Amino acid sequence: MRLRSSNDDPPATLPHAAVELDRWNPLDDAIPDHWRTPIVSISDIHGYLDDARSALTAVGETDRFDPVVTQDEDGTLHWAGNDYVLVFNGDMVDRGDRNDETLALVQRLLDEAPRGRVRFHLGNHEMAILLPEVLYWPETYSGRLDDESRERFLEWVDAGLVSAAFEGHEYTYSHAGSPGAIDVSAANEAVQAAARDLGAAIDAGEYIEVQEEIPEQYPTVFGLDGGSGRGPDAGLLWMDFKHMPTDTPAQVVGHTKHRAPTRRGHAVCGNVIRQNQKTTGGEGVLVEAPEALWAVTRDSGGQALVHTV
Template structure:
């Protein structure tokens, strides 16, 4: 099952697309982001609990009596920046955690961007990868996933205060609303074709018709020419638009010009610590990283004031 049911459409495209679409009054929410969970539940829990374990922050999630993590009802937006699934042993557990937080948080306070591993669910017959969770999704669950994209629960990109959250990124400017509408259009085409003789052809065709989001590179899916869910960090130039990306694995958070990569969870599985989240306020972008002794260290990545 690709994602548990996420109930109800979002109230507006502005809430779907941007933190500025929320009714935030005089207290702008802090944005917390994490990427590339890849079915590793315990490291994901450790990363999300870095806020609770740092003296400067209120928690974004709290452990409940049931042992699960729950929304802490604080002034946050939590962005899961793609690749929730595949590789790890607890895909269902990670997805249940994300769905629970979506259900418990106010509308628009938990956002999910599409990663390349989720994109495999859109076109499973084209990509294959039957050894992975994404490549084994059944027909009904695939339709459910597509319906969640149409409803606005899963987006191509999300606009923060000073950066855009997107799984892989782009070397050139793009409009968040436009790429999100493109992803919805692709999902509608796939829903119409699902289970028909046109299904396999549509799975391939949307990759070209919605290249800005779903396109793959020449010679390798992550090569130049790839869209927002596939392009490797190596191919993002320093003058690319300000973006927080995941996708390309590193052991510590990376910065290249105005592009910041937060994919560190999987590179640190073999040792204690290393799990991290990014924290964005209107003034700054920082990381919170779990150290080997369990303590949490905050590092400022950039200031915007």
């Protein structure tokens, strides 16, 4: 059976994972108490690989931080081997034209880094890979994936290679966030349960029907707030940052575009890459250490800047 919506454009193909799924175990839901490790978060790359590369390499160009990645002469990024956790906080694909290479970057760093050092979170555009009939985006990379690629991504989610949330030092990480406290373990368990439901549905020939049930069955993660998507009752993949109350527990999110990392109460949104496509510079990451949260961004001249958020 076909797993994707029909489209006249040629199908897209997901890169093969370097990580061996049969040896992969789901990651811990929180950073270990004894780790003083900085956490680097980048969100909403959307296939803009050059901007992601610029943002990630900027970390090592500052006086405050060691490199999180190294770069080959051809621009290929590798894990630098320093003491970090790196969070790809959702929406790796769909807007730019280097989606395959962006996913290959995530896979390569997952393979090169020690277990637990690199995390890949679902965003609403990864949700579109899993639920193409619910989020009907046939002109996008996620909408054009071939059946084999869609099943392979489902296997990544089922194996725990892709999750929804993570508890950092003081901040909780998810793609869009929540007005209240996030039960990280429950959210990640819901993601794996949804993947198992979808896998069983494919085997039973009921993939389309089960897709439509997932947002209501697992609303904390996939909820669409009555179908509108970005409302205040939407799940962790969808809620717009403007609905974040100022008294929410501390969170690091993406999803909602900003020119610069933006704080609202105890929550910080780091989705800057796509908004800054219109100008030179502006791409960046967030870095959480036990004592503070910083943004590392490029200015219009290419210099890496560090400031607290």
